[in-house]
Amino acid sequence: MNHTMELVIGAIFINNILLAKFLGNCPFLGVSKKMETAVGMAGAVVFVLTLAGMITWLVEHYLLAPFGIEYIRTMAFILIIATLVQFVELFLRKSIPALYQALGIFLPLITTNCAVLGVAIINIQEGYDLFDAIVFSAASAAGFGLALVLFAGIRERFETIRVPKQIEGTGIGLVTAGLLALSFFAFKGMI
Amino acid sequence: MSASRLVKEFSKGLWREIPPFRLVLGLCPALAVTTTAENGLGMGISATFVLVCSNGLISLLRKVIPNEVRVACYIVIIATFVVCVEMITKAYFFELSESLGLFIPLIVVNCIILGRAEAFAKKNGVLLSRADGLGMGLGFTLALTGLGAIREFFGAGTLGLVFGEQVFFDQPFAFLQQAPGAFVALGLLLGLMNLVGGSRGR
Numbered sequence: 351m352n353h354t355m356e357l358v359i360g361a362i363f364i365n366n367i368l369l370a371k372f373l374g375n376c377p378f379l380g381v382s383k384k385m386e387t388a389v390g391m392a393g394a395v396v397f398v399l400t401l402a403g404m405i406t407w408l409v410e411h412y413l414l415a416p417f418g419i420e421y422i423r424t425m426a427f428i429l430i431i432a433t434l435v436q437f438v439e440l441f442l443r444k445s446i447p448a449l450y451q452a453l454g455i456f457l458p459l460i461t462t463n464c465a466v467l468g469v470a471i472i473n474i475q476e477g478y479d480l481f482d483a484i485v486f487s488a489a490s491a492a493g494f495g496l497a498l499v500l501f502a503g504i505r506e507r508f509e510t511i512r513v514p515k516q517i518e519g520t521g522i523g524l525v526t527a528g529l530l531a532l533s534f535f536a537f538k539g540m541i
Numbered sequence: 542m543s544a545s546r547l548v549k550e551f552s553k554g555l556w557r558e559i560p561p562f563r564l565v566l567g568l569c570p571a572l573a574v575t576t577t578a579e580n581g582l583g584m585g586i587s588a589t590f591v592l593v594c595s596n597g598l599i600s601l602l603r604k605v606i607p608n609e610v611r612v613a614c615y616i617v618i619i620a621t622f623v624v625c626v627e628m629i630t631k632a633y634f635f636e637l638s639e640s641l642g643l644f645i646p647l648i649v650v651n652c653i654i655l656g657r658a659e660a661f662a663k664k665n666g667v668l669l670s671r672a673d674g675l676g677m678g679l680g681f682t683l684a685l686t687g688l689g690a691i692r693e694f695f696g697a698g699t700l701g702l703v704f705g706e707q708v709f710f711d712q713p714f715a716f717l718q719q720a721p722g723a724f725v726a727l728g729l730l731l732g733l734m735n736l737v738g739g740s741r742g743r
Contacts, residue, residue: 370720372573376566376652424627424646425620432613461616464569464650471646517732520565524728531721 354485361489363537367465368497369530374465378498379523381456388502392495394456396488398438399466402431403487406470407480427470432461465494501530547672550665554676559684561727562734564677566652570644571685572723578702581689583637585682587630587645589675591622592654596674599662606663615658616649623649653681692717692726 367373374395381387406427414420439457442450460466469490473483504526513522558564561571567588574584595618599606606614627645630638638645648654657677662670686702694700696717698710716722 372569372720372723373647375568375572379565379568421628422624424624424649425617428616428620428649429613432616461612462650462652462655464647467650468643468647471643475643514732516735517728521728521731521735524724524731528721528724528728531724535719535721 354482357482357485358489359540361486362493362496363534363540366493366497366531366534367469367490368494369527369534371468373468374463374494377459377463378501378527379520381459382498382502382505382523385499385502385506387456388498390452391456391459392498394453394460395463395465395494395498396491397453398431398435398457398460399469399491399494400484400488401438402434402466403469403473404480404484405434406430407473407478407483410474411480423471423474424467427467428461431466431470435461465490497530497534501527504530547669550661550669551672551676554673554678554680555683556680556738558677559680560653560677561681562684562731564653564656566656567681568727569647570651571681571688572720572727574641574644575685575689575692575723576696576718577693578686578690578700580637580640581685581687582682582702583630583634584641584644585678585685587626587641588648588651588654588681589678590626591619591648591651592657592674592678592681593671594622595619595654596657596662596670597667599658600665600667600670603663611663612655612659615655619654619658620649653677688727688730691730692722696722 361367365371368375368378377391377395381391409426409430410420410423414423414426435457439450442453442457469487473486476486478486505523508522517525554560561567570584570588575581595615598618599615602614602618623646626648627638630641630645657674661673665673690700690702694709695714697715698708698713699706700709717726
């Protein structure tokens, strides 16, 4: 139980996937201009990342490893993620239209979100068992969501302040992300 | 197709649309691996290799690939070249592959590569697409090496790529080596580029 708690807190706060591991920065800067889009993206990532973490683990241990073809892992995983995203999209559209409405446009973007592939590969490299892999994937996704929503909250305030013209948009966004990352450093003492 | 067009497509990646500054794509590797100039250079070259190969092949197959499933096809093509890079670096540049680690397989989802396939290679000839890929790749390499050099020089006081083991500062500004420093350095560099370049990028 203790080990699981450590995994969760570590993934959300200490080694936050966005701010400490630099995975998934393109959507981080792309969709964080408005709160609603940030929340939508965060929801979609939590959903897909947890599923992808589980499925890629199963594929690695029951398909790639027995046949000794781990060297195509990158290719296999990205195909699984792309297919999974398509399936999730179809499934949601048919059965949970309300959720599809909310997450719809963010789903295709997730295929090229490096957080998903990154976490799937970390699960294998760290040698997690299935339960740990699912917990770690879900916690990483939660960390992604937390950082994204926090960042969107800060970024909305830029609407009302004057920023030097040269650094407008992405420039000031990156500097702010740096300060947010710095504040997350304070969690380092937790474990 | 004239030679001037070829030069134009090649050179736009070096300044006018240089990623990741003007074209804000591929930020994750730009932030993560640039703790030293050497890592930045290694990452840049790997990405350039994949970009040139995938742009060429996608352009060659642009009339064969059906429009509906094109993204999946592009990803398979890109993933193939990434696996090649992964194996080559593991075999011949082991230290580099250790320090880049996770970010070599993650070239697959580098938005620059898929972005160039979608924006350029699917509409243009093989030679032009390769020139575009090479230009963009070299621009990316330049940016990553530059950012890496700044972070290494001020953050660790060394510049391993040029000066070897020589240490310049006793107490460097270690913030730049850490995660937050990466964001701040990239953001300020972006502002500096806009200041020098005059017009603002998108």
